[in-house]
Amino acid sequence: MNTSLRIGGLVAGALLALGLAGLALGDDDDHDDHDDDHYEEYEHEHGSWIEPGEDVKPVANATYAEECGACHMAYQPGLLPAAAWQQVMAPEALMDHYGDDASLSTALRGELTDYLTANAAGQARKSRSRAFAVGDAGAGDLPRITATRYFRNEHHEIPSKLVAGNPEVGSFSNCNACHTGADEGVYNEHRVRIPGYGRWDD
Numbered sequence: 113m114n115t116s117l118r119i120g121g122l123v124a125g126a127l128l129a130l131g132l133a134g135l136a137l138g139d140d141d142d143h144d145d146h147d148d149d150h151y152e153e154y155e156h157e158h159g160s161w162i163e164p165g166e167d168v169k170p171v172a173n174a175t176y177a178e179e180c181g182a183c184h185m186a187y188q189p190g191l192l193p194a195a196a197w198q199q200v201m202a203p204e205a206l207m208d209h210y211g212d213d214a215s216l217s218t219a220l221r222g223e224l225t226d227y228l229t230a231n232a233a234g235q236a237r238k239s240r241s242r243a244f245a246v247g248d249a250g251a252g253d254l255p256r257i258t259a260t261r262y263f264r265n266e267h268h269e270i271p272s273k274l275v276a277g278n279p280e281v282g283s284f285s286n287c288n289a290c291h292t293g294a295d296e297g298v299y300n301e302h303r304v305r306i307p308g309y310g311r312w313d314d
């Protein structure tokens with residue numbers, strides 16, 4: 113083996129050790145993430161010791177965060193496929209946005225639609241984001257994250273008294289009422305705390 117290769121190996125080893133130490137110090141709460149099949153799948157694909165447990169890319173557009181985070185959390189673009197975002201962002205659709213008026217100027221609408229579709233489910237590399245791209249996003253009316261087959265499969269065991277009947281939740285659309293890492297794009301079940309119920313163990 114020549115010297116530069118050996119040095120390269122040493123540097124890579126040192127970086128890996130640093131990364132692992134960072135992970136160990138990172139978040140005590142999540143040390144049992146390794147049990148989680150999606151985490152392992154993710155780790156396998158991307159070497160997640162850099163960003164443990166992130167399911168979808170966090171929102172990285174200040175205008176989007178402000179405009180689309182005014183009434184509910186700013187949903188990450190990776191939670192719906194591009195075609196669904198296009199439906200949501202159509203001018204008529206924004207005027208009657210799930211019962212609210214969320215109209216935008218043409219310029220702003222264009223900018224936010226570009227951001228959403230460029231980072232939509234299926235486009236994004238995160239494995240969880242690909243899951244949201246599978247199946248229909250709700251027939252008929254406007255698409256919903258909460259109507260995707262993947263979403264329903266993950267939430268069907270949760271009794272409605274903890275959701276609609278829970279004043280601190282109200283609806284499944286309020287991801288961040290239960291997912292303490294929702295704003296960081298972390299939906300791992302280990303970070304779920306349902307208000308008035310607590311940690312979810314299934």
Ligand code: HEC
Pocket residue numbers: 179180181182183184187200209210211212213214224255256257258259282283284285286
């Ligand atoms: C004026 C308030 C308001 C604004 C601004 C707003 N929304 Fe909404 N949005 C709502 C309401 C109300 C719902 C329905 C929530 C429910 O069913 O509990 C909703 C639902 C949604 C849903 C479906 C959530 C689900 O159930 O899966 C998506 C997606 C969504 N909004 C995206 C956006 C985007 C993108 C923007 C920015 C262009 C935006 N919203 C701006 C009020 C708003």
Ligand code: HEC
Pocket residue numbers: 148150167191240257258266267269270274275281283284285286287288289290291299300301302304306312314
């Ligand atoms: C009422 C509380 C509640 C709300 C609101 C909620 N979730 Fe969940 N979610 C859960 C629970 C509990 C689980 C774990 C289900 C299980 O494993 O049995 C879960 C699981 C998930 C998972 C799978 C996580 C994994 O590790 O496999 C994803 C992804 C997810 N939720 C996304 C969302 C998104 C996106 C929203 C908002 C559109 C949302 N959730 C709203 C309670 C909630």
